[in-house]
Amino acid sequence: MQQSDRAQAQHTKHSSPVDEWTRGYVAPGFEPVANAFASAIQAQTALGAACTIIHRGEIVVDLQGGWREKARTQAWQCDDIAxxxxxxxxxxxxxxxVAVSRGLFAYDEPVADIWPEFAAHGKGSITVGEALSEQAGLAAIDHKLTLDAIGDEETICAAIARQKPNWAPGRYSGNHAYTLGWIASELIHRRDPEGRRLPCFFNEEIAGPLGADVFLGLPDSFERERIARIQGFGLQDLFIHHTTMPWPLTFKMCLPGTLAFRTLNNPLILEGPGALDCEAFWRVGQGAAGGMASARGLAALYNAFAEGGEALGVTDEVMDTLKQGHAYPSGGLKDQILTADMYYSYGFEKPFSEWEYARTRSAFGSFAVGGSLAFADPDDGVAYAWITNQLGTGKWDDPREKIVRDAFYACLEMNA
Structure with missing residues (x-):
């Protein structure tokens, strides 16, 4: 039986209401996590949220709470996605x-060996690992993006190949808010024997085999009533409801010509991230910002990595590389877009001194605008996913999420 199937079977056996605010299951000894999770729903700081945590192959937390739409008439259900x-x-x-494990390309291989056009403007020595670790200096591209044409990967990738880097590659890193997905998609497309791009490759080789409700490109067959709709924020909210977003970033996001503005407002000019929650974007499968997923599905995927990657054919060498992490940029960890330190590594973010989101440095995962977080910690045997449909205005360690994670690790310590 696949791990996701085992996890689902276990949840079905033990599922029960937790309290008036939350639904789902917590294993004995993890009851404080349910209380922490419910606090954001009770305080109405989260419209809705879901959290699934797997430890050593066993689901210990599987919770949902709140609502999946602004009218607050439809409760967030266990298999809803966002x-x-x-x-x-x-x-x-x-x-x-998975692609590296199969020999399609190597992390230390120059991107231009796979994609010759990419070498323009001195980019010929950038490695796959550097590009996936957001060190290529391609955060902002001059090509004007629109939601109508955001699925035209061939045109967009040609524009990325022509692009002059925003900084000297390898010197710094910076949030490649959209371009990371297109770069990875072109690499896979050029080396995959079937010529698949990232959305098809991911759906057929990762989410599909694990039976997870995680999609790059939402199929027509998926029931739209299972989508928790996003309650976003406008740029004015970053000032009125300012929390932990760096002030330099808040101002630069509003100033045309700055790197932050050019990166984060293309294609959405001052509309805020909530505008992406639409059918046109769901269908595209944009590989840096367009995923649709349930917390259960994310946890199942990360659990495959927490258990060593064997379920997906990930080699021990690749797992060791992910656990160790990519070399820091030569100029340090300061993100040239977010104006704060961040450790990007092979498509993930890693713990570092300013953000120890897991108990061990073997962890890798990603956080998202609005507060969501998902990761695997192979050394600790943890797969974690917390998602919400009400976007907060912080960077990482959203207080609604962090209180849940802290409660989980406190329980883990007590149960050891």
Missing amino acids: LVYSLTKGLTGMAAA
């Missing part, structure tokens, strides 16, 4: 890990 924004980068990192 747009998960930059949690998608972790899905792309998984696809790259």
Whole structure:
């Protein structure tokens, strides 16, 4: 039986209401996690949310709460999905890990060996690992993006290949908010024997085999009533409801010409991320921001990596590489877009001194605008996913999420 099937069977056996605010299941000894999860719903700081945590192959937390739409008439159900924004980068990192394990390309191989046009403007020495670790200096591209044409990967990838880097590659890293997905998609497309691009490769080789409700490109057959709709924020909210978003980023996002503005407002000019929650974007499967997923599905995928990657054919060498992490940029960890330190690595984010989101440095995962977080910690045997449809205005460690994660690790310590 596949791990996701075992996890589902276990949940079905033990599922029960938790309290008036939350539904789902917590294993004995993890009851404080349910209380922490419910606090955001009770305080109405989260419209809705879901959290699934697997430890050593066993589901210990599987919770849902709140509502899946602004009218607050439809409760968030256990198998509902939502747009998960930059949690998608972790899905792309998984696809790259599978591709490397199969010998399609290597992390230390120059991108231009796979994609010759990419060498323009001095980009010829950028490796696959550097590009996936957001060190290529291609965060902002001059090509004007629109939602109508955002699925035209051939045209967009040609524009990325022509692009002059925003900084000297390898010197810094910076949030490749959209471009990470297209770069990975072109690499897979050029080396996959079937010529598949990232969405098809991911759906057929990762989510499909694990039976997970995680999609790059939402199929017509998926029931739209199972989608938790996003309650976003406008740029004015970053000032009125400012929390932990760096002030320099808040201002630069509003100033045309800055790198942050050019990166984060293409294709959405000052509309805010909630505008991406639409049918046109769901269908595209944009590989850095367009994933649609349930918390259960994300946890099942990360659990495959927490258990060593064997279920997906990920080699021990690739797992060791993901656990160790990519070399830091030569100029340090300061993200040239977000204006704060961030450790990007092979499509994921890793713990570092300013953000120890897991107990061990073997962890890798991704966080998203609005507060969601998903990761695997192979050394600790943890797969974690917390998602919400009400976007917060912080960077990482959203307080609604962090209180749940802290409660989980406190329980883990007590149960050891």
